[in-house]
Amino acid sequence: MNCWIFIFALAALASAAHSEKKIVCYFGSWAVYRPSDGKFDISDIPSDLCTHFIYSFVGLTTDANVKVLDEWLDLPNNGGKNAFGRFNKLREQNPGIKTLIAIGGWNEGSTKYSQVVASQTLRTKLVKSMVEFTMKYGFDGLDIDWEYPNQRGGKPEDVQNFVKLLQELRPEFDKHKLLLTAAVAAAEPSASLSYDIPAISKYLDFINVMTYDLYGPWDKTTGLNAPLYSGHGSFELKLNVDACVRYWLKNGCPPEKLIVGVPSYGRTFTLANKNEYGLGTPARGPGTAGPYTREAGMLGYNEICVLIKEGGWTITRSEGHDVPYAFKNDQWISYDDVTSLNEKANYINSLNLGGAMIWSIETDDFRGKCGKQYPLLKTLNAKLRGKVIPIEPSKPTDSPKETNPPKPSTVQPTQPPATAPPNGICKKVGYVRDKEDCNVFYQCLDINGTYKIEKFNCPSGLGFDDKSNVCNYKKFVNGCI
Known part of the structure; x- marks a missing residue:
């Protein structure tokens, strides 16, 4: 008793x-x-x-x-x-x-x-x-x-x-x-x-x-x-x-x-070379935007699982990290x-x-x-919380383990970014909004006297407010239609 x-x-x-x-x-x-x-x-x-x-x-x-x-x-x-x-x-x-x-x-x-x-x-x-x-x-x-x-x-x-x-x-x-x-x-x-x-x-x-x-x-x-x-x-x-x-x-x-x-989302990349797909391999930019989140470089899990369900993706669990990544053609997702x-x-x-x-x-x-x-x-x-029945993890056949993950590639990207920043966009160090698309903005960095330009996109529905240097709802951003 x-x-x-x-x-x-x-x-x-x-x-x-x-x-x-x-x-x-x-x-x-x-x-x-x-x-x-x-x-x-x-x-x-x-x-x-x-x-x-x-x-x-x-x-x-x-x-x-x-x-x-x-x-x-x-x-x-x-x-x-x-x-x-x-x-x-x-x-x-x-x-x-x-x-x-x-x-x-x-x-x-x-x-x-x-x-x-x-x-x-x-x-x-x-x-x-x-x-x-x-x-x-x-x-x-x-x-x-x-x-x-x-x-x-x-x-x-x-x-x-x-x-x-x-x-x-x-x-x-x-x-x-x-x-x-x-x-x-x-x-x-x-x-x-x-x-x-x-x-x-x-x-x-x-x-x-x-x-x-x-x-x-x-x-x-x-x-x-x-x-x-x-x-x-x-x-x-x-x-x-x-x-x-x-x-x-x-x-x-x-x-x-x-x-x-x-995270209930993944970070995505576009590979520089679709044949180089391991951890640490060159990427030429963010991955393709999803149909719902519509933001390059990220996908919701609700978008990722549908992509994987449609087939053609290789899913890898790199030893020790305890999270998966997946790749197909030149698209690469960590989630x-x-x-x-x-x-x-x-x-x-x-x-x-x-x-x-x-x-x-x-x-x-x-x-x-x-x-x-x-x-x-x-x-x-x-x-x-012991509240609900666990969802069954994916079977090994769905998520194959990679026993020998690809080593980081030394190959450098051969393709330029999809859209190059406009010439002369940088007048000083800091952020500047694109003149044609208020959703797009650039960061201007001074590297040894030469401007290095990084391009960014605000999330869908937002525009870059160059007064406060943040993405904001378009109705609050001057000149953003």
């Missing part, structure tokens, strides 16, 4: 451990504008598969106010879609969940944050605005996604000014029982520039570590978006999930507050699937971390085009 009581007690403890794990789901609100089966609205959100939902994004003004970026979508005024209200009504379906609003993001940039938090007066005003905004629209908390302090137009003082902001926000949020979280750079080379980790950990309820985009089409060779480990020396030792997590833990982030980011998320969830459990965060919910296979709906989210739930 005592033996059975002991076993049941262990089972109860295991169940409790699962239930404490967070699954934090970001929702990219612009997904409502995607075409056909890529369109994702709040009605598509499964309220039982995440513990915390984060609506992305709202913006920041230079006079320290939180700003709605898409009034027609977010608010009910003048026939608007009331996305804020509908998002928070998810709690009626599942009263245990929490909803947060995210401020910032990559397109918002860093410059305005740096300016505002440097002033005590503006910082006080921002704290007031953040509290009032969060409460006015009925969210349970706020997620700060400043990308990144002391980078992208910031300054060294940002590191401590960010701490001051959080320190001043904490008591005000506590008064109203609001959650305060942040999304942060993951890898040491970036995180070491931006954060006083022990200090921000003190004031945040949990920290969403963005352990993805560790390699991508901005690099000149193929690489893995979010490898769990470094493998056998094929990558920089610091650019993998394990290295990022251990850096944050070593530098003072409590394990229970550390939420590991996992996460059910098998790799099983491994990452096991990793989270092994270090007793706070849980997983997914960027972002609308690029999982939410329509079930390749099998069951939400395979990635359901895998996380099974492993971290």
Whole structure:
């Protein structure tokens, strides 16, 4: 009898451990504008598969106010879609969940944050605005996604000014029982520039570590978006999930507050030579845009799984990295699937971390085009919360292991970029918008007295705002039709 009581007690403890794990789901609100089966609205959100939902994004003004970026979508005024209200009504379906609003993001940039938090007066005003905004629209908390302090137009003082902001926000949020979280750079080379980790950990309820985009089409060779480990020396030792997590833990982030980011998308490349397809081989640019996300260099998992299902792709699991990559002709994709998320969830459990965060919910296979709906989210739930039956990983015949991965090629690209930047576009170091297409912009770098030009595309529906050096909704960008 005592033996059975002991076993049941262990089972109860295991169940409790699962239930404490967070699954934090970001929702990219612009997904409502995607075409056909890529369109994702709040009605598509499964309220039982995440513990915390984060609506992305709202913006920041230079006079320290939180700003709605898409009034027609977010608010009910003048026939608007009331996305804020509908998002928070998810709690009626599942009263245990929490909803947060995210401020910032990559397109918002860093410059305005740096300016505002440097002033005590503006910082006080921002704290007031953040509290009032969060409460006015009925969210349970706020997620700060400043990308990144002391980078992208910031300054060294940002590191401590960010701490001051959080320190001043904490008591005000506590008064109203609001959650305060942040999304942060993951890898040491970036995180070491931006954060006083022990200090921000003190004031945040949990920290969403963005352990993805560790390699991508901005690099000149193929690489893995979010490898769990470094493998056998094929990558920089610091650019993998394990290295990022251990850096944050070593530098003072409590394990229970550390939420590991996992991508529901892949990073893609166009190979310089379709016969050179291993890790570290030359690429001549980003991969072809997908039908839903419509952004060169990335594909949602819902796009990737359909491509693979159609056939012709070689899927490889490079030894040690614990994530797949796939190639077909001159297209190369690094992504996460059910098998790799099983491994990452096991990793989270092994270090007793706070849980997983997914960027972002609308690029999982939410329509079930390749099998069951939400395979990635359901895998996380099974492993971290014991909530649903695990999705079966791909069979070995579907995802062949490569016992001898191709070595990095020494062959240099022979083909120029698909579209060359216009001559004379660079007049000074910095960013400049294309004169013909406001979706396109260039970075001008001074390399030994000669301009090096990098071309970029804003995500679909956005234009480059040359006043703030960020991609913004076209209606807010002067001269962008």
